[in-house]
Amino acid sequence: MKPAPFEYHAPTEVAEAVRLLASYGDEGRALAGGQSLVPLLNLRLARPKAIIDLNRIESLAYHRLEGDVLVVGALCRQRDLERDPAVLARCAAIADALPLIGHLGIRNRGTVVGSLAHADPAAEWPLLAMLFDAELVAEGSGGRRSIRAADFFKGAFSTALDPGEILVEARFQLPPEGAGTAFVEVARRHGDFALGAAGAVVAGDDVRLALGGFDSVPLRVAPDPEAAPSAVNPVDDIHAPAAYRRRLAGALARRALELAKERAR
Numbered sequence: 001m002k003p004a005p006f007e008y009h010a011p012t013e014v015a016e017a018v019r020l021l022a023s024y025g026d027e028g029r030a031l032a033g034g035q036s037l038v039p040l041l042n043l044r045l046a047r048p049k050a051i052i053d054l055n056r057i058e059s060l061a062y063h064r065l066e067g068d069v070l071v072v073g074a075l076c077r078q079r080d081l082e083r084d085p086a087v088l089a090r091c092a093a094i095a096d097a098l099p100l101i102g103h104l105g106i107r108n109r110g111t112v113v114g115s116l117a118h119a120d121p122a123a124e125w126p127l128l129a130m131l132f133d134a135e136l137v138a139e140g141s142g143g144r145r146s147i148r149a150a151d152f153f154k155g156a157f158s159t160a161l162d163p164g165e166i167l168v169e170a171r172f173q174l175p176p177e178g179a180g181t182a183f184v185e186v187a188r189r190h191g192d193f194a195l196g197a198a199g200a201v202v203a204g205d206d207v208r209l210a211l212g213g214f215d216s217v218p219l220r221v222a223p224d225p226e227a228a229p230s231a232v233n234p235v236d237d238i239h240a241p242a243a244y245r246r247r248l249a250g251a252l253a254r255r256a257l258e259l260a261k262e263r264a265r
């Protein structure tokens with residue numbers, strides 16, 4: 001299938017993109033890597049009146065480590081992080097997760113921030129955002145605001161972004177050097193969305209666990225593998241029964257916590 005007709009804009013400044021998006025209200029959609037939006041357009045599951053293409057806004061194409069904070073602009077491709085040895089060395093959980101996201105071609109175009117805005121409950125970046133208490137920076141016609149990851153994911157494919165707002169930056173608060181982190185998942189085939197995933201941090205007394213794919217949003221739960229099956233709320237679907245997913249939550253929680261502990265110095 002081909003998309004329904006839409007108006008197309010390719011601004012070069014964030015302010016212009018915000019103005020355009022606001023002018024269409026909930027009938028406008030931002031386009032980043034297009035790896036989720038374009039299939040939705042082609043299947044006509046999304047029929048926006050206008051697409052605001054962010055790809056020419058060069059000021060959004062960056063990432064950097066600012067002390068313990070990994071700062072990622074809206075046009076940073078997933079592959080940009082995968083190719084940055086400093087990022088991979090600084091955070092093992094991110095290094096674990098990146099190769100599990102789709103395939104190389106998808107990560108070449110797909111953005112980190114686009115994945116957060118898309119809010120697929122089984123996606124890797126939303127889980128990492130919960131694990132690392134990310135701050136998500138949105139810009140709309142009223143200016144900029146910062147939203148904690150815990151307040152950002154409202155449901156499957158639903159976020160706290162208002163119509164007309166663009167997510168311009170994500171700020172991941174990495175644990176201190178020497179902390180152990182890990183990300184593990186189970187998928188039916190390499191590159192498929194995960195049936196379930198777990199991320200863990202072990203930094204002295206600060207032990208954290210986040211789970212994804214088991215609920216409509218990624219969850220921060222008590223770092224206890226025994227408690228994990230009852231901390232999630234999976235449903236039966238064509239991929240796996242809920243009972244399997246509950247057991248998987250416990251198994252992945254254990255694996256992620258053990259690996260993070262091994263890696264902690």
Ligand SMILES: Cc1cc2nc3c(=O)[nH]c(=O)nc-3n(C[C@H](O)[C@H](O)[C@H](O)COP(=O)(O)OP(=O)(O)OC[C@H]3O[C@@H](n4cnc5c(N)ncnc54)[C@H](O)[C@@H]3O)c2cc1C
Binds near residue numbers: 031037111112165193
């Ligand atoms: C075959 C295939 C397999 C995949 N497997 C995985 C996987 O295993 N794990 C995984 O996590 N992902 C997977 N993906 C999705 C991929 O990671 C996408 O790149 C990502 O989900 C969306 O990023 P994007 O930049 O492509 O966003 P787009 O597709 O451009 O946009 C997605 C949505 O987010 C909105 N949006 C994007 N950027 C912004 C912004 N800055 N501000 C406001 N709204 C914005 C768009 O309006 C749209 O609604 C897969 C995709 C494909 C095609």
